[in-house]
Structure formats: C-alpha cells, structure tokens
Amino acid sequence: MSYQAKGLQAWFFQRVTGVFMAFYMVYVLWFSLSTELFTYQIWLAWFSHPLMNMATALFFIQLVVHTWVGMRDIVLDYMPGDILRFITLTCISLFLMALSIGMLRILFSLSFNIL
Amino acid sequence: MRFTIYRFNPETDTVPYMKEYELANIEPGTMLLDALLRIKNEQDGTLSFRHSCGEGVCGSDGMNVNGTNCLACVTLVDSLKAPIVVRPLPGMPVVRDLVIDMTQFYSQYRAVKPWLIVKDPIPEIEFKQTPEQRDKLDGLYECILCGCCSTACPSFWWNPDKFLGPAALLQSWRFLSDSRDQAGDERLEALEGPYKLFRCHSIMNCVEVCPKQLNPTKAIGNIKKLMLKKMI
Ligand code: SF4
Ligand code: SF4
Ligand code: FES
Numbered sequence: 001m002s003y004q005a006k007g008l009q010a011w012f013f014q015r016v017t018g019v020f021m022a023f024y025m026v027y028v029l030w031f032s033l034s035t036e037l038f039t040y041q042i043w044l045a046w047f048s049h050p051l052m053n054m055a056t057a058l059f060f061i062q063l064v065v066h067t068w069v070g071m072r073d074i075v076l077d078y079m080p081g082d083i084l085r086f087i088t089l090t091c092i093s094l095f096l097m098a099l100s101i102g103m104l105r106i107l108f109s110l111s112f113n114i115l
Numbered sequence: 116m117r118f119t120i121y122r123f124n125p126e127t128d129t130v131p132y133m134k135e136y137e138l139a140n141i142e143p144g145t146m147l148l149d150a151l152l153r154i155k156n157e158q159d160g161t162l163s164f165r166h167s168c169g170e171g172v173c174g175s176d177g178m179n180v181n182g183t184n185c186l187a188c189v190t191l192v193d194s195l196k197a198p199i200v201v202r203p204l205p206g207m208p209v210v211r212d213l214v215i216d217m218t219q220f221y222s223q224y225r226a227v228k229p230w231l232i233v234k235d236p237i238p239e240i241e242f243k244q245t246p247e248q249r250d251k252l253d254g255l256y257e258c259i260l261c262g263c264c265s266t267a268c269p270s271f272w273w274n275p276d277k278f279l280g281p282a283a284l285l286q287s288w289r290f291l292s293d294s295r296d297q298a299g300d301e302r303l304e305a306l307e308g309p310y311k312l313f314r315c316h317s318i319m320n321c322v323e324v325c326p327k328q329l330n331p332t333k334a335i336g337n338i339k340k341l342m343l344k345k346m347i
C-alpha cells in the first residue's frame with residue numbers, strides 16, 4: 001500500500017504548510033478588512049500582483065498538501081483494514097487532484113489578465 | 116465500599132460481565148491491590164489478576180480503574196470514587212478477568228531493539244560514561260513496562276500492530292540518547308514510515324497515566340527532532 005510523503009516528511013510538511021497558511025490567511029483578512037472601498041478593480045490588481053499571485057498559488061498547493069496529510073492521518077487512525085484505507089485514500093487523492101487543476105486554471109487566468 | 120469488577124472466563128462465559136462486590140472495614144491507607152486481594156481471599160477465589168512486588172516496581176498489576184490506567188498496588192482506595200470500577204487495561208485481548216495478553220505490547224518493545232548495539236570492539240572491563248552522559252538516561256530507563264501508557268493511547272488502540280506505542284518509543288529514545296550506543300542511524304531509519312512513530316499525535320494520555328511519572332510524549336518529540344536534524 002503506497003502512502004506518499006511517508007513519516008517525517010508528512011509530519012514536517014504539515015507544520016510548515018500550517019504556519020505559511022496561517023500567515024497568508026491573516027494577511028488576506030487584514031488587507032480585505034483594512035481596505036475601505038474594496039472594489040473588484042482593487043481585488044483584481046491585488047491578486048494579479050506577481051508576489052500575491054505566487055503566494056496564492058503557494059497557498060493552494062500547500063492547502064492540498066496539508067489536506068492530504070491531515071486526511072491521511074484521519075484515515076490511518078480511524079479506518080480499519082488496508083483495503084478500506086486504500087479505497088478511501090484513492091478517492092481523496094483524486095478529489096484533491098481535481099481541486100488543484102481547478103485552482104491552477106483560475107490562478108493562470110488571473111495572471112494572464114495583467115498581461 | 117462497593118467495587119464493580121470486570122469478569123470474563125473464556126472457558127465458561129460467552130461474554131464479559133461486571134460483578135459487584137462489597138468490602139467493609141477498609142483501613143485508611145489501603146491500596147487497591149490489597150482490597151482486590153481481600154475480595155479474592157474473603158469472597159471470590161475465582162477473581163484473577165496479576166501482581167507481584169506490591170510496591171510499583173514489577174509492573175504486573177496495571178489495570179483500568181474508574182476509567183484511568185494505573186498500578187493497583189500504588190493506588191490508594193481512599194483516592195478513588197465509589198463504586199470503584201475495575202477493568203483490564205483497554206484495547207488488549209483478555210486472558211481472564213483482569214489478566215490481559217501483553218504479547219503485542221512486548222513484540223513492539225522488542226521491535227525497537229532495546230539493548231546496546233556496539234560496533235567497535237567491546238571494552239575489556241567497562242563502558243565509560245561521563246556523569247552528564249549518564250544523566251541523559253534519567254527519566255527513560257525507569258520504565259517498568261507496565262503497559263499503562265500504551266493501552267491508554269488512542270493511536271495504539273487503532274494500530275496496535277503497526278504503531279509502536281509510547282512505552283516502546285520511550286525505550287527507543289533511551290537507546291538513541293545513550294552515548295555508548297552506535298546504531299543511532301539504523302534506529303532512526305527503522306522508525307520511518309507513517310505508522311511506527313508518526314501515528315503519535317501528542318495527545319499525552321501516556322504522560323497522564325504513567326505511574327513512574329515518565330514522559331513518553333517528550334521522548335517521541337525528541338526522536339522527531341533528531342530525525343529532522345539528520346534530514347537537514
Ligand atoms: S502522546 Fe502519542 S504516544 Fe502518548 S498517548 Fe498520545 S498519541 Fe499515544
Ligand atoms: S512509560 Fe510508564 S506507563 Fe509506560 S510502560 Fe513504562 S512505566 Fe508503564
Ligand atoms: S504489583 Fe508490582 S507494580 Fe504493582
């Protein structure tokens with residue numbers, strides 16, 4: 001049965017991605033709350049900035065990694081039997097892959113907007 | 116005082132049941148083990164449980180009392196709320212009444228190779244350690260393998276065959292921090308993978324119940340830190 005990012009890496013990724021995402025979310029929250037007139041133009045300019053665009057891309061990649069490790073932990077802990085675990089993990093990974101493709105499409109269309 | 120005790124004899128019972136006992140004239144300072152022995156001697160000779168030293172040294176009488184794992188011989192009856200509910204350590208196969216089959220626990224212990232591995236020629240007289248090196252083993256070597264910690268650990272309940280459990284991991288750290296041991300890398304290598312070490316989520320049930328006040332969670336954290344250091 002194959003579990004990518006086995007022990008140490010998974011544990012380490014979980015922490016690193018957690019910290020990064022916490023910072024990102026605080027920043028996004030702070031920016032959107034502190035901007036008085038938050039129009040679509042401001043939003044677009046903000047998200048199209050290369051740094052913000054990159055950070056957002058990173059955020060979603062990390063979100064997928066974080067979710068994968070977290071879900072894998074739950075499955076390994078609470079699901080009995082290797083077959084059930086394997087099926088569930090396969091479904092989760094397919095779902096996460098679909099999600100990532102969708103996310104990347106949105107992000108790329110954003111970065112094309114400024115070109 | 117009233118006791119409710121888990122009973123199961125696989126030869127005669129199909130399912131386990133709880134049996135009530137009433138014990139009078141309990142002297143102050145009586146330990147739970149003494150109370151159980153009185154019940155066995157005065158009321159019901161068929162009641163089975165393990166015990167030996169009677170003073171928290173041998174680790175034979177781990178049991179679950181009012182929901183918490185402990186050693187009966189060092190648990191004051193006065194400190195417990197009546198009725199005292201006594202069950203075998205959770206999550207392990209029951210041999211009879213409060214006696215559990217510890218095979219899994221011991222095989223996980225054996226899996227961490229709880230002995231010194233030395234590759235250099237062994238010194239003729241003795242291994243020398245500085246007092247500081249020796250101090251690193253304090254809080255680790257005192258484990259009496261009672262099993263209270265591992266059987267209180269949810270991760271061990273879910274994966275007793277794959278997760279090594281707090282007791283074994285504490286011993287793994289004990290040998291990893293021993294200046295005389297020369298198999299550190301192999302030991303760390305053997306702990307990789309999602310199960311053996313990394314099923315621990317620092318829930319700290321193990322720390323709470325250890326009758327020797329040891330801290331397996333900290334030891335597990337130290338192993339993770341050492342792995343991280345080696346990775347970088
Ligand atoms: S800290 Fe780890 S080993 Fe201890 S009870 Fe929790 S999961 Fe188990
Ligand atoms: S660490 Fe504590 S609770 Fe666990 S087996 Fe050793 S003495 Fe018992
Ligand atoms: S009887 Fe030895 S530890 Fe309790």
